[in-house]
Amino acid sequence: MPRAVVTGAFSNIGSAVAGELLRRGFGLHTLTGRHRPPGFEQVTVAPLTFESEHLVRELEGADVLVSTYWIRLSQAGKSFDTAVDDLKLLIDAANRAGVRRFVHVSVSNASLDSILGYYRGKAQVDAALRESGLSHAIVRPTLVVGPHDVLSGNIAWFLRHFPAFPVPSGVARLQPITLADCGRVIADAAEAADDQDIDAAGPEVYTFREYVELLARACSVRRLVFGAPDWLALASLRLVELFLRDVVLTREELLGLKQELLLSHSSPLGSESVERWLLDNGQGLGRTYINDIDRHFGSGAAAPIGRPE
Numbered sequence: 001m002p003r004a005v006v007t008g009a010f011s012n013i014g015s016a017v018a019g020e021l022l023r024r025g026f027g028l029h030t031l032t033g034r035h036r037p038p039g040f041e042q043v044t045v046a047p048l049t050f051e052s053e054h055l056v057r058e059l060e061g062a063d064v065l066v067s068t069y070w071i072r073l074s075q076a077g078k079s080f081d082t083a084v085d086d087l088k089l090l091i092d093a094a095n096r097a098g099v100r101r102f103v104h105v106s107v108s109n110a111s112l113d114s115i116l117g118y119y120r121g122k123a124q125v126d127a128a129l130r131e132s133g134l135s136h137a138i139v140r141p142t143l144v145v146g147p148h149d150v151l152s153g154n155i156a157w158f159l160r161h162f163p164a165f166p167v168p169s170g171v172a173r174l175q176p177i178t179l180a181d182c183g184r185v186i187a188d189a190a191e192a193a194d195d196q197d198i199d200a201a202g203p204e205v206y207t208f209r210e211y212v213e214l215l216a217r218a219c220s221v222r223r224l225v226f227g228a229p230d231w232l233a234l235a236s237l238r239l240v241e242l243f244l245r246d247v248v249l250t251r252e253e254l255l256g257l258k259q260e261l262l263l264s265h266s267s268p269l270g271s272e273s274v275e276r277w278l279l280d281n282g283q284g285l286g287r288t289y290i291n292d293i294d295r296h297f298g299s300g301a302a303a304p305i306g307r308p309e
């Protein structure tokens, strides 16, 4: 039986990849800070600790490693720079442990020249992986839409709770992919033999405004969606964040959206309609606010988010 190690098998994208690899007959080990949900006793678990000898031990005997690790916000001593260093350590450990193939979940339009730390850091990891000599795939999702998606879920929450929704003025397009399609694209990359650098994007392109309007339809609410200057959109968010005790959208994330970094420039590998998924599942979206800080740094940091089914 081929053996895969996946980081975050009980989190968002990691759970979809893990489910797909289990269906394809892989034995599965995960590195995560979360408890294993009941019913998944066949998945072995160890902490995702960035200590070299620990990582080598956990990776020994793995045919493939799928790394989903990244941080969204600088917090508790973690930053994009520390995440880059952590992932370089993981690449080195994979090499030392004799892992056959390394799949890095990067992001669409990662670039060493980007002024945005998220996209620049991802490109630095991509470069380190290319230089490592490991057989590898770099998979670049755009926006991954599913039941645990923070951005779509929280837009839905805002739409359910407020009569109007400001979107940044100007036309910013995005090309989301469903979670199931993304899991499949990453699992295909794990099973391939050649070095790959591929986007994971879906078949549909929306302007951000159209996407918010689609979410409103999916939630069956009628709302005023209006263009607003960036400062107004960010100022209103900062006000709400005081009550939510979270960071809803960073200035960098807004800039990434405006620079159309969630848009692919390749033929889409995703085939499932995001619109269909949202309309079928919208009634469950945005029922509760997803507090991302709590999910990763607070009381929610050990609870499973997703299940590898």
Ligand SMILES: NC(=O)c1ccc[n+]([C@@H]2O[C@H](COP(=O)([O-])OP(=O)(O)OC[C@H]3O[C@@H](n4cnc5c(N)ncnc54)[C@H](OP(=O)(O)O)[C@@H]3O)[C@@H](O)[C@H]2O)c1
Residues within 6 Å of the ligand: 007, 008, 009, 010, 011, 012, 013, 014, 031, 032, 033, 034, 048, 067, 068, 069, 070, 071, 072, 078, 105, 106, 107, 108, 140, 141, 142, 143, 144, 145, 296, 297, 301, 305
């Ligand atoms: N979601 C999207 O729309 C999207 C789009 C483009 C690219 N991506 C990339 O896809 C990858 C997976 O994203 P995701 O949505 O599945 O994110 P996620 O649920 O936050 O999971 C990411 C992984 O990183 C770990 N992690 C996150 N924050 C951490 C922290 N502060 N300290 C320690 N570990 C931390 C998680 O650990 P636990 O297992 O303990 O939770 C998990 O293994 C990321 O690299 C992300 O950049 C995502």
